[in-house]
Amino acid sequence: MSTKKVVVGIDGRPDCENAIRWGAAEAAAREAALHLVHAFVWAEFRVPLGPSDLAPGLRAQADRIVTDAVALARKFEAGIPITGTYVDGFPSAVLLAESRTADLIVIGSRITGRLLGLVVSSAGLELSTHAHCPVVVVRPTDDSLAGNQVVIGYDGSRPADAALDFGLAYAHRHDIPARIVAVLDESDDDDRDLLTAIRPHAREAEVVEVTGNPSELLLEWSADARLLVVGSRGRGGFAGLLLGSVSQTMLHQAPCPVAVIPRAAIESPV
Numbered sequence: 559m560s561t562k563k564v565v566v567g568i569d570g571r572p573d574c575e576n577a578i579r580w581g582a583a584e585a586a587a588r589e590a591a592l593h594l595v596h597a598f599v600w601a602e603f604r605v606p607l608g609p610s611d612l613a614p615g616l617r618a619q620a621d622r623i624v625t626d627a628v629a630l631a632r633k634f635e636a637g638i639p640i641t642g643t644y645v646d647g648f649p650s651a652v653l654l655a656e657s658r659t660a661d662l663i664v665i666g667s668r669i670t671g672r673l674l675g676l677v678v679s680s681a682g683l684e685l686s687t688h689a690h691c692p693v694v695v696v697r698p699t700d701d702s703l704a705g706n707q708v709v710i711g712y713d714g715s716r717p718a719d720a721a722l723d724f725g726l727a728y729a730h731r732h733d734i735p736a737r738i739v740a741v742l743d744e745s746d747d748d749d750r751d752l753l754t755a756i757r758p759h760a761r762e763a764e765v766v767e768v769t770g771n772p773s774e775l776l777l778e779w780s781a782d783a784r785l786l787v788v789g790s791r792g793r794g795g796f797a798g799l800l801l802g803s804v805s806q807t808m809l810h811q812a813p814c815p816v817a818v819i820p821r822a823a824i825e826s827p828v
Contacts, residue, residue, distance in 0.1 A: 562590035565660040570623035573698040577666035582635040594642035601646035620644040649681035657689040686818040705784030714752035717789025720819040725787035736763035773807035
């Protein structure tokens with residue numbers, strides 16, 4: 559095994575089980591180690607952390623969360639190195655620090671409300687914007703691990719190029735097809751350059767050229783995807799990713815896991 563590492567953020571909730579499963583499978587595919595990290599937020603507050611007459615203590619609870627997560631990961635992938643720990647701090651700060659030495663950060667989203675809407679935590683949004691490695695947000699529903707292809711949103715920007723490389727590599731590792739969705743602006747002459755850039759990849763992936771609303775189109779084309787991959791802060795139709803409505807739509811509504819390539823991951827690759 560190499561020193562490559564996939565990090566999964568855990569919090570003891572059932573919602574993160576699929577994130578552990580997804581992270582374990584990806585670590586195995588990458589021949590990487592799996593590291594499970596729980597952010598121990600109580601250290602940031604002035605509350606008793608040790609055992610009492612009524613409870614075993616908050617640190618003991620954190621130990622249990624980590625132990626249970628490691629045991630679960632070993633059920634999914636027994637053949638890879640698996641470690642776990644808890645780190646004092648808030649989730650965003652803890653996982654941002656982990657992203658400096660990780661190849662990939664994986665976190666879960668949650669089901670909430672009467673309509674079973676999906677919620678991506680503030681830590682997830684922070685990571686998707688500022689992490690130093692790619693970030694994958696995994697759905698808590700069982701069907702989020704299904705799908706038969708990788709969908710890559712592409713607009714010709716540098717982050718989109720990184721997303722393209724990430725998505726094609728994932729498809730190759732898992733032996734599934736890839737689809738590149740290029741959302742074009744019919745009034746923008748630069749889209750000619752965009753098409754020139756992606757057409758050489760036609761042998762590796764299906765290339766779909768579409769016009770319209772980026773959010774709606776990506777949701778439509780990723781309906782049967784195992785993974786949707788986007789870059790952060792693109793140009794043209796994807797310019798609002800991770801800063802506005804497009805990012806909210808992808809992270810909250812996409813029916814499959816979503817991989818985001820933050821700008822820091824491109825500028826300072828691990």
